[in-house]
Each structure stands twice: as structure tokens, then as C-alpha cells.
Amino acid sequence: MLRNDQLAEWDRDNFFHPSTHLAQFARGDLQNRVISGGEGLYIEDRDGNKTLDAFAGLYCVNIGYGRQEVADAIAAQAKELAYYHSYVGHGTEASITLAKMILDRAPTNMSKVYFGLSGSDANETNIKLVWYYNNVLDRPKKKKIISRWRGYHGSGLMTGSLTGLELFHNKFDLPLSQVVHTDAPYYFRRENVDQTEAEFVQQCVDSLDELIAREGADTIAAFIGEPVLGTGGIVPPPTGYWKAIQAVLKKHDILLIADEVVTGFGRLGSMFGSDHYDIEPDIITIAKGLTSAYAPLSGSIVSKKVWKILEEGTDKLGPIGHGWTYSAHPIGAAAGVANLKLIDEMNLVSNAREMGAYFNEGLKSALSDISIVGDVRGEGILSAIEFVKDRDDRTFFDPADKVGPQIATALLERSKVIGRAMPQGDILGFAPPLCMTKDEADIIIEAARDAIANVAEKIL
Ligand code: PLP
Numbered sequence: 001m002l003r004n005d006q007l008a009e010w011d012r013d014n015f016f017h018p019s020t021h022l023a024q025f026a027r028g029d030l031q032n033r034v035i036s037g038g039e040g041l042y043i044e045d046r047d048g049n050k051t052l053d054a055f056a057g058l059y060c061v062n063i064g065y066g067r068q069e070v071a072d073a074i075a076a077q078a079k080e081l082a083y084y085h086s087y088v089g090h091g092t093e094a095s096i097t098l099a100k101m102i103l104d105r106a107p108t109n110m111s112k113v114y115f116g117l118s119g120s121d122a123n124e125t126n127i128k129l130v131w132y133y134n135n136v137l138d139r140p141k142k143k144k145i146i147s148r149w150r151g152y153h154g155s156g157l158m159t160g161s162l163t164g165l166e167l168f169h170n171k172f173d174l175p176l177s178q179v180v181h182t183d184a185p186y187y188f189r190r191e192n193v194d195q196t197e198a199e200f201v202q203q204c205v206d207s208l209d210e211l212i213a214r215e216g217a218d219t220i221a222a223f224i225g226e227p228v229l230g231t232g233g234i235v236p237p238p239t240g241y242w243k244a245i246q247a248v249l250k251k252h253d254i255l256l257i258a259d260e261v262v263t264g265f266g267r268l269g270s271m272f273g274s275d276h277y278d279i280e281p282d283i284i285t286i287a288k289g290l291t292s293a294y295a296p297l298s299g300s301i302v303s304k305k306v307w308k309i310l311e312e313g314t315d316k317l318g319p320i321g322h323g324w325t326y327s328a329h330p331i332g333a334a335a336g337v338a339n340l341k342l343i344d345e346m347n348l349v350s351n352a353r354e355m356g357a358y359f360n361e362g363l364k365s366a367l368s369d370i371s372i373v374g375d376v377r378g379e380g381i382l383s384a385i386e387f388v389k390d391r392d393d394r395t396f397f398d399p400a401d402k403v404g405p406q407i408a409t410a411l412l413e414r415s416k417v418i419g420r421a422m423p424q425g426d427i428l429g430f431a432p433p434l435c436m437t438k439d440e441a442d443i444i445i446e447a448a449r450d451a452i453a454n455v456a457e458k459i460l
Helices: 004-014 022-027 068-080 093-105 119-136 157-162 197-215 241-251 304-317 330-345 348-367 403-415 438-459
Strands: 035-039 042-045 050-053 110-116 144-148 179-182 220-225 255-259 283-286 298-303 373-378 383-387 427-430
Touching: 050 438, 068 330, 093 110, 093 298, 093 330, 110 119, 110 304, 119 157, 119 220, 119 255, 119 283, 119 298, 119 304, 144 157, 144 197, 157 179, 179 197, 197 220, 197 241, 220 241, 241 255, 298 304, 330 348, 348 373, 348 383, 348 438, 383 403, 383 438, 403 427, 403 438, 427 438
Parallel strands: 144 179, 144 220, 220 255, 255 283
Antiparallel strands: 035 042, 042 050, 110 298, 283 298, 373 383, 383 427
8 A cells, every 4th residue: 555655745746636726736835635435424534534524525425425325336337337328329227217317306397318427517518508409499699698706617618607706717718708797696795785685686687687688688598507606605595586587587588507516416405406496497407416426427407498499400400419428427327326316215305404404503503603704694504604804894804814714724623624615705615415413513513613713813
């Protein structure tokens, strides 16, 4: 077995890590961490440190770490048939079964599932499908996509453009010209603090209406949004937001893509965020919770309305020119089948609802007397704490002070609990596995209180 110092050296010399300060890592200012095991909510590194992962990896390990059932299903599939492609009508028992299981759980009016490997590539697929759809309908100008500032939809060329976070655009020549951004439904950060939630929703609607009028409805193909804004700050929508936005989209014949990469398969305490908020999407993006990240797999769930046009298109034009070597990979599909079975058997959707409510309430009451806590919000097992310099007039910290990252570091160092410093703003995010127990929720709440109080004392 390799020694840790040997691995650290190889790591620095050879491995290009995503979302990493490359220079700091190369210089050794940023330490590597080699993860070697996991069970339930806990992960373990090669130095033997056990950590409670209250972000489920990247909000993806919904069933928790180390579930033998999924490992066994992957091993069995690998032994029986590790790979065959899914082009021209090919498939495996696992991929066909999984497509059916997804549609059995999906909102009504959905028709078919296309399988990819990541949330990013699924959204890339979605935009191609939307363009194809409008070309088949002979509307060649109707191609632009509306996304929200602070939305997160991946980091490819199109999907990085859809993502409304500066970090993902800077120096990459993004966003592409076909993407336009509209307001984030972020009530806590409203400009006018006296505005009511209803007035704020109306402002989001007006600003979307104005954008559509400016660009021309005949140039806009689709709107993409996460039911709950995720990486942009973990922000549940204000009451009435989705209903009002959908009315605008319907009026202008604009398709709706619900990006459920985080919210799909239980995170909000319902199987899909679309059901949770009465969203009627034309396409749904799924990934993460589909396999609990035990193997890479994503999907685009296509509605009956869109599917009908795709079929018509192939009658006119021949086979659809879209597909990857690894689409519907049997090992990913086998992981997906075993994972969805476990979600049912372990009652994880209702556990997410109950434990999520307990956790969110617990955070609110434990943190209410700490002055830098400006907002505690959440839905299901997805929560955020936003920090402010002054609670009364809601002034934010200078981003250079890195208050959010300082708190995430204190949480890890003092209590061995992982929370995520969200990339834009001083926000600590939590998205533990859906199997979290009351005791585990209490540990995270206590650790959060300790870390926040500790940093508050240093900076105030
Ligand atoms: N969409 C949403 C809502 C996400 O949160 C993410 C990743 O966090 C993606 C898409 C991209 O998924 P991936 O990182 O698998 O490409």
C-alpha cells in the first residue's frame, strides 16, 4: 500500500482537481485529503480521521455512504455485463427497468428518459432537445434560453453559461450569446428591505416580462430553473413564485426545464421538487440522487408534449443525432435501480421531510441569538445559514473577509463536521444524506452553533 506522503506528492504532481485553487494546491498551501471509506453520514480519510459529512458529498449521497445493496448491484452488473451501448434500440435489463422506475415516480405528463452521466451533460442534452424541438416546429429564431442569476446548471460551455455565478464565467468567455439571465428569487437579498414577499414575487415576474419583451418572445425557447436555488445560495422560492413564473412562460409559449439534479428523489421531502411546488415542467434534469452518486448517471425526463415533436422530427429527418458511448451505462443503471429501491425501503422521502423539518427548526432556535446570523432557511433536508455584519439594517460582510469559508473551516476543525461555504455570499449550506437521524441532526446543529459563535467572537 502506498504511503500517505507518497500519495500527496503524486497528487500535487499529477492530479488536476476541479474547483480548486490550482496554484495554492501545487505549492502545498492547500493540503490534499485522501478519502478512503464511508458509512452512513460519516467519511474517513487515510489518516484515520472520521468526519460527519453534512453535505452528502456534493449533495448527492442521498442514501448515505457504504450501502452494501448498491455495491452488490454494481458488482453483479459488472460481472454479468459491464458494458454495451444503447444506440439504435439497444439496452440492458437495468437501463430499461430504471427508465420505468423513474417515470413511475416522475410528475405526470412525462414520457421518456434519456440517460447521460452528469448533471452538466444532461442540461447540455436538454438545450439541444429544445433547439431541435423548435426547428422541427419551424421556429428557427426561437432559441434563446433564460436562466436565473445564481442558478447552477453545470460547468460546460452551454451549462456554464446557464449557471448564473460569476466564478463560472470569469475568463472562460462565458456566457454564450444564446443565454440571458433574469432575477434570482432571493427574497432575503431584495434591494428594498420594506418589500413584502408578494411584492418581491411581482418584481421577479415584471422583470422576466420585461426581459422577454426586450428580447422578443419569438426568440426565446426555454426557461431553466432549480425548484430551490442550490449552489447559488440554497434559497427556497418565495410563496407563489413558481405559479406566477409559469403563467408568464405559458403566455409566451416558452418551455420550462426544471433542473432537479439536487431536488430529485427526495431531498425536499417529496420525490420531485416539481411536485413540491406544483411545477409542470416540459423537461426535468436528474442526476445526483438518481444513483446517490454510487456511479455516474444522469437523465433528461422528456414530457409527452416535447416527445411528440421529437418523434415527428425523426420521421422527417432520420435518427436523432445525439448520444454518447456511455449513455445508459449498465453499471450506472444497476446502481440507479438498487438506489431507488433503497429510497423506498428505507422510507427516505418521508424521513427527509420529517428530519428536515426537525433540523431546520433546530438550527433556527439554536442560532437565533447569534448576531451575525441573518437568515436560517431550508426546505426538506436542504438548509442554509446566511451571515450578516448587521442584522438590523442587513449589511453584508466584505467578501474578502471570507466569513462563510472561515465558519466552514471552524466547523470542520472544531467538530469534524462538513458543511459547505457556498461560492457566492457568506452562506453555510447543509444537505446531509436523507437517512439522517435525530441524534445526527443534533450533532450538526450543536457544531454549527459552536463554529459560528467562535468565528463571530473573533471578527466582531
Ligand atoms: N444542476 C444542478 C442543480 C446542480 O446542482 C449541479 C451540480 O451541482 C449540476 C446541474 C451539474 O451537475 P454535475 O456536477 O454532475 O455536472
